[in-house]
Amino acid sequence: MVKNSFISIISQEEKEENRGSVEFQVLSFTNKIRRLTSHLELHRKDYLSQRGLRKILGKRQRLLSYLSKKNRVRYKNLINRLGIRESKIR
Secondary structure: OOHHHOOOOOOHHHHHHOOOOHHHHHHHHHHHHHHHHHHHHHOOOOHHHHHHHHHHHHHHHHHHHHHHHHOHHHHHHHHHHHOOOOOOOO
16 A cells, blocks of 8 residues: 555645645545555455444545535535545435
């Protein structure tokens, strides 16, 4: 598992300025999700990691639904940049 293979869309200056923004939080959750899914491909019976993955997925989904209600353009832009599918429930 290589850390450089994960997403680095936001530059270093933007990271320090916008750590509380919804986009930054969704980006960090996406990195964690991808790291956990690669871990679970090797360790299929790691149930604690599966639980953690489900919790992070729920947090990301709540943030994305909040962003889609507040600003649809930022939501669409973020989804396209990260390659996330749009949720069916709105």
